[in-house]
Amino acid sequence: MDKIKQLRETIKNNNQIVFFGGAGVSTESGIPDFRSADGLYRQEYRYPPEQIISHSFFYSHPSEFYEFYRAKMIFPDAKPNKAHLALAKLEQEGKLLGVITQNIDGLHQMAGSKHVMELHGSVYRNYCQKCGKFYEVTAITQTRGVPKCSCGGTIKPDVVLYEESLDEATIYQSVQWLRQAEVLIIGGTSLAVYPAAGLINYYQGNHLILINKSPTPMDDRADLLIEGSIGEVLDQAVNIETIAD
Structure with a gap:
């Protein structure tokens, strides 16, 4: 058959x-994958992509994390x-x-x-690590640098990073x-x-x-x-x- x-x-x-x-x-x-011949893991960056999207890198290099995250992890037109x-x-x-x-x-x-x-997780869910306030994806896509909550806390995407x-x-x-x-x-x-x-x-x-x-x-x-x-x-x-x- x-x-x-x-x-x-x-x-x-x-x-x-x-x-x-x-x-x-x-x-x-x-939306590109990670492991194929044209995937993110085969591209050259200052840090390996799997390191950039890790829990430890998010906390140690937040600016670099968000630069990569905005460019390579969010596809609002898809x-x-x-x-x-x-x-x-x-x-x-x-x-x-x-x-x-x-x-x-x-x-x-x-x-x-x-x-x-x-x-x-999802790029469309984001939250303040300090007060827990929910944010739409635009809180990241329409800002630069490390996105901050009105309370001063850092907004984190609700995605599972490496080490999480x-x-x-x-x-x-x-x-x-x-x-x-x-x-x-x-x-x-x-x-x-x-x-x-x-x-x-x-x-x-x-x-x-x-x-x-x-x-x-x-x-x-x-x-x-x-x-x-x-x-x-x-x-x-x-x-x-x-x-x-």
Whole structure:
């Protein structure tokens, strides 16, 4: 059977679906990833990018952190692509329990998804470290230097930096979804970032589907392995016919 048709049939015949995605979902919206040949880790900076977006660097070199963060981590003009839209449609049809994403760009919510667990936080949430006041992303994009709260505290993005722990409530809900899932679709991720990638071990269902442009450590465990664009694959699988029919 054609792999797209097989994916379509699996989606049609199951209602407890969870999607686990990574940077490859967002690259199709023009947001660069970290690890590919053109990714941020291959570019030359005064400090290595993985050092710049670390907890210790944020506190020791805040000006350099925000210079990099504004230039390379926030993409306010990015729009949801076919993958985001297909997943939002599946949620609206009652097929999708939720999206577990390693991305921080908020594109799933922009596409209409309501049930989204952001393992690494979001650029759209920012808070004062001193008084806890919430700030929109414009508090960072429309300022220069280290952004400050009206109380004088430093505004910090609600993203998980290197050396920081994942949010416990987010992990808990993600694990609950994975344990309930009949189908797990993994897409646009190399499954190389831990502890996030380790969460998929909680999945106990019968249909593990992996969609990616390059090999992953989980390929041999997949019931269906599709090499290609996550946006094109999901768009073809979801939108050719009404899945709920």
